[in-house]
Amino acid sequence: MAFGFFKKSEKTEKKESTPAGPHYHNLVVQQVVQETKDAISIVFEQPATKISYKAGQFLTLIATVGGKEVRRAYSLNSSPVTDSDLSVTVKRVEGGLMSNWLPDNVKPGSTVKVMEPMGHFTTEFSKTNKRHLVLFAGGSGITPMMSIIKTTLVEEPESICSLIYANRDIDSIIFKNTFDQLQTKYEGRLHVIHVLDNAPVNWQGHSGLLNHDMLTKILERIPDWGIGSTTYLMCGPEGMMKNVQTLLEARKIPTEKIFKESFVQGTIDKDAKKEPAPVGGSGPRAHEVTVRYDGQEYKFVVEPNRTILETALDNGIDLPYSCQSGLCTACRGKALSGQVKLDEEEGLSQSERAEGFVLTCVGHPMTDDVVIEIG
Ligand code: FES
Known part of the structure; x- marks a missing residue:
């Protein structure tokens, strides 16, 4: 580099691009679960020294694809309080390097290099909290919500969750069975509202785009715990996030009550x-x-x-x-x-x-x- 230089205040040493330092782990794949036609969950064994994380955080997976190191962030769907393993969900993206390489190459027993969990899309959990979490998810934006919901249901016995979950069609709903089971187990504390762009004829839920009118209709039907006791979280495609943000702003929801996670689409x-x-x-x-x-x-x-x-x-x-x-x-x-x-x-x-x-x-x-x- 023509004008570049760098100085290090302590001993300078040559480093590999992804050293096995304290911020990296080699995780063994325990299981690969086919969630939908184009989405898998990769379940990793916790190493001997457990990796700690917060519900809603992500793992960065590192692999060599086509001779180049590629890093991609995937939200953890596992909960630090209910799951003994670490699990991320990967949805194939057309032309996506890592999102196609992982399902094609990762098998039980494979080792994947990851960075330690990171991210600020989380909330402080407490047994004494009594609040209503309203979660908006679109497509694979459901992943961190799964972690947050499982954690809330166990860590906050007096809190409830309303999940508004938008998908293209019924076959693209990730974790549908798990949410059905959680709704039964935690009856009255978890309410899942599905919205499909293309609904089948016998569909009982909402159909259409998650636009202003649809959001207004849904928010009128979920419990109202008041602004002070409600926390809003959103993760999904940009259009959906904008619609939710606009609606919450119109309702004068303070920004500190709103948590957003943007989709990470790679470099x-x-x-x-x-x-x-x-x-x-x-x-x-x-x-x-x-x-x-x-x-x-x-x-x-x-x-x-x-x-x-x-x-x-x-x-x-x-x-x-x-x-x-x-x-x-x-x-x-x-x-x-x-x-x-x-x-x-x-x-x-x-x-x-x-x-x-x-x-x-x-x-x-x-x-x-x-x-x-x-x-
Ligand atoms: S590496 Fe993701 S925000 Fe900078």
Whole structure:
């Protein structure tokens, strides 16, 4: 790299791109469950030293596909309180590298490299909580909801869950049988409302798109515990998320009561990224960045057309990351000083942005005094 350099405050050593350090695990596949025609769950054995996680978090799976390392984030559908194993669900995406490689290659007994669980799409559970969780899920956005619902039903005996779950058709409903069983077991505490784009003739549930009218109709029919005792969670395709967000805003639901998880669709087209705006001078220029991570301090220069994460990886600095799209927050750090411009801010909440959190995978330093602390 023409103008790049990096300095490390402690002993500098060459690292592999995915070292078996404390943030990585090699997990053994116990079982592969065919959930629907195009979705599987991969169930991993917990290693001897158990991996702890929170309901709603995701695992980043790492594999070599076509000679290149690929990382993808998949939400855990298992619950840390009800399941002894770790399980993620993978739905095939047309043209998707990892989403097709995994079902074609992973078998019971296979070993898959993963990063430790991450993510902020979760909620604090307490035996004394008495609340109503209203969960909106579309397609494979159901995965973290399954983990959160199982955890809530056990950890919060006085809380209830209403799940509004949209799918293309009846055959694409992931976990349908499990939800039927949970509704019977926790009668009165779990209410699942299915919405299908294309419903069969004898369908008893809702049919049509999960748009404003449909959402309004459904919200009128679920229990009303009042704004103070209700928490809203959503995960699904962008259109669905926007519809839900608009409706909740119109109902004046405070932002701290709303939790969102954006779909992670993999690495974005780097050429489609916006150029960071120049700060003074005749155009964008390189800036030095300091990153503190894992007890180390790294300094390196980031060229204007590169992100902080890309430059760190180019220099053999093993920072955490997954989607490289500004959505999963695996690369989140806090800017202690300086200005950082983000190409994509969707993964961060308003309060995270206000507190100075940044995403290194879509972040460009705009000043020479940027210091970022990760972890
Ligand atoms: S790696 Fe996913 S947001 Fe940066």
